[in-house]
Amino acid sequence: MPEGNTIHWLARVHTRDFAARRVRADSPQGRFAREARRLDGRLFESAEAYGKHLFHHWSGGLVVHVHLGMAGWFYRHPAPAPPPRPTVRLRLATRDVATDLIGPPTCELIPEFARRKLLARLGPDPLRRDFDPDRALAELVRRPRRTIGDALLDQRVLAGVGNIYRAEALFLTGIHPKRASGNVSAEEWERLWKTVRALMRRGAVRGRIRTIEPDEPPAHPLAGRAPADAFYVYQQAICRRCASPLEEFPMSARRMFACPRCQPEPRRGSKRRAKEKNGRDRKRRAAAP
């Protein structure tokens, strides 16, 4: 699934291709035909990204809202563009370039107030200038017992973070994904959002995700040369830095990866767990002959 970095990159490409131009709009697939007719030949003002949501602003206050979900994508064709495939939901075209949107779960024409309503449900976006980390922190501590790994994927905490960035940012800050949000200190939180933002900024340049620092020393000799070398832990078997076998476990219904040495798991010393253990010990003592 494209993460926020890709959506920001797409917004820049679309602004460059279409802003301040009259743009042809068409829906070869037919599912957006009525809306496309309203847009056809209208002035395209700008494209905007917020988290994983993309907005096209057209003259007259019309907004097209797109969410690419798991399988949606924009295909860009410099002129002369080939005839659109029958699956194209929306083709936007000028004399120079055409862009085909295929397979999005969401492509809708909405009024401006609906866009504002949608944004009000999202947390701050680390790639935007209006990013406010304190607002994210407030949402984080609202549910202190939730794991930090789960919280990072919640779009009400940080908009735009997906499965790859959460795994990589937690690794780089040495925080185990199963730590409770409430146990993450203010300093750790600052390191975490700064890491997320830096990784996503780098990924927004080309729309691709590559988290390994350009000046990172070579992988630990025991880690060998992983074929997919773009990530530290995501979909890896061995830690690039310490060569420990990585843990893999499901989290928020997605695959999660962590290094047991670089991201020590929280000690099982919480009051509730201690109480349970004492209870067990008492029973064991009582059952002993």
Ligand SMILES: [Zn+2]
């Ligand atoms: Zn490690």
